Structures are given as C-alpha cells and as structure tokens.
Amino acid sequence: MILFGGTFDPIHRAHVRAALAVSRALGDAPVHLLPNAVPPHRAQPQASGAQRLAMVRQACAGYPQLVADDWELRERGGAPSFTLNTLKHFRRLIGRRPLVFVVGADSFAHLDRWHRWREYAALCHLAVVPRPGAAPAPLRVQRAFPRAGGRLLRARPAGRRLMLARPVLDVAATDIRETLRAHGDSPLLTPAVRAHIHRHGLYNQSAHRGDTADN
Numbered sequence: 708m709i710l711f712g713g714t715f716d717p718i719h720r721a722h723v724r725a726a727l728a729v730s731r732a733l734g735d736a737p738v739h740l741l742p743n744a745v746p747p748h749r750a751q752p753q754a755s756g757a758q759r760l761a762m763v764r765q766a767c768a769g770y771p772q773l774v775a776d777d778w779e780l781r782e783r784g785g786a787p788s789f790t791l792n793t794l795k796h797f798r799r800l801i802g803r804r805p806l807v808f809v810v811g812a813d814s815f816a817h818l819d820r821w822h823r824w825r826e827y828a829a830l831c832h833l834a835v836v837p838r839p840g841a842a843p844a845p846l847r848v849q850r851a852f853p854r855a856g857g858r859l860l861r862a863r864p865a866g867r868r869l870m871l872a873r874p875v876l877d878v879a880a881t882d883i884r885e886t887l888r889a890h891g892d893s894p895l896l897t898p899a900v901r902a903h904i905h906r907h908g909l910y911n912q913s914a915h916r917g918d919t920a921d922n
C-alpha cells in the first residue's frame with residue numbers, strides 16, 4: 708500500500724503525476740491520497756478539509772490506482788494528527804505487507820523536523836519525488852532510509868527509500884492559489900478540479916471577477 712499525504716490546497720497536476728509515477732514504479736500498486744488536517748500554529752489551508760477532499764476525489768476519478776482517503780480528516784474528529792499516527796494506523800491495517808509513504812524532495816529534505824521521524828523507518832518505506840530547487844536531505848535522514856529499487860521495496864515491509872529518477876512538474880499549490888486569485892484559472896489543475904473550484908468559488912476568485920476585496 709502507498710500513502711501520499713498533503714495539504715492538497717488544491718491538489719494539482721504534479722501531485723497526480725507523482726502518485727501515478729510511484730504507483731507505476733511499484734507495480735501499479737494503489738496510492739491513497741490523504742488530505743491532512745493542519746495544526747493551528749501553521750498556515751491554515753484556504754479551502755476546508757471537506758473541499759480539499761472533494762478536489763482530491765475529483766482528481767482521482769478515472770485513475771483506478773488512485774484512492775481519495777479521508778482517514779486523516781476523520782481521525783480525532785478532524786483534529787490534526789501526526790504522520791506517525793497515520794503510519795501506525797495503516798501498518799496495523801495491512802500487517803507485514805509493504806507500506807510506502809510518498810514525499811516530495813522538499814519534504815524529504817526536512818524530514819528530521821517531523822515528529823519522531825526516526826520511528827518511520829520501522830513502519831514504512833519512503834518514495835521521494837524530485838522537486839527542482841529542493842535541498843539535499845541531511846545525511847542522517849538519508850542513512851535512516853537506505854536507497855533501494857522498487858523490487859526491494861515490494862519484498863520488505865519498511866525501511867528503504869525509492870528515489871524517483873525525474874521530477875514530475877515544477878509547480879506548487881502556493882503559486883496556483885496566487886494564479887487563481889489573480890486570473891481566476893490555472894492550467895496546472897486537472898479539468899475536474901478546475902470545474903470544482905469554479906463551481907464553489909474557491910480561492911478568492913472574487914478578486915478576479917473585479918470585486919474590491921483583496922486587490
């Protein structure tokens with residue numbers, strides 16, 4: 708099983724491509740995309756958890772290997788939960804089968820800031836998607852997850868790191884939110900997600916329509 712957690716505010720083409728690339732590298736295994744609840748001390752997503760989940764569902768439609776998973780949003784009544792907690796939950800669910808957690812290279816570079824990150828290696832593999840401009844991860848992080856190929860990841864439950872060879876697309880949700888605010892649309896979203904955003908008036912498109920707010 709493959710898990711891909713994120714804010715997904717909104718989910719964009721790079722997220723979808725990353726999920727598909729990891730799935731392909733691991734024999735078309737299913738990827739669960741988990742929008743997360745965000746702790747109050749961090750920048751809050753602009754869209755609600757329900758809206759972010761709805762967009763993830765739209766983006767996954769048509770890809771049988773992609774699953775929109777509301778576990779992190781449901782967990783503890785929507786209160787933020789540590790990734791460690793998520794990994795333990797899915798580990799309990801699947802027994803000794805391989806569990807893979809997908810991260811962009813920027814997240815991997817800061818893995819040692821995550822709560823009890825050293826415990827991840829006993830629970831999951833990592834699949835790292837290159838991201839232009841991402842700093843290399845500290846050696847202690849790299850060493851905690853020795854690099855391996857897809858075959859080894861599929862043969863063991865946890866503790867290795869698959870590095871995807873190529874970046875998927877150089878895009879960030881932050882830039883997309885800005886484009887939506889300024890222009891009301893972005894080609895870096897899938898058509899279904901664009902339609903959802905328009906239907907629900909998300910990401911302050913009122914600014915684009917000429918309202919006075921936030922100009």
Ligand code: ATP
Pocket residue numbers: 712713714715716721722725809810811812813814836837838874875876877878879880881882
């Ligand atoms: P923001 O700009 O709001 O920080 P984001 O586009 O980085 O958003 P997140 O939802 O925060 O998206 O990311 C979820 C996961 O997807 C993270 O592990 C992140 O590193 C990864 N990711 C996001 N965009 C890319 C990309 N273009 N290439 C590779 N990985 C990505």
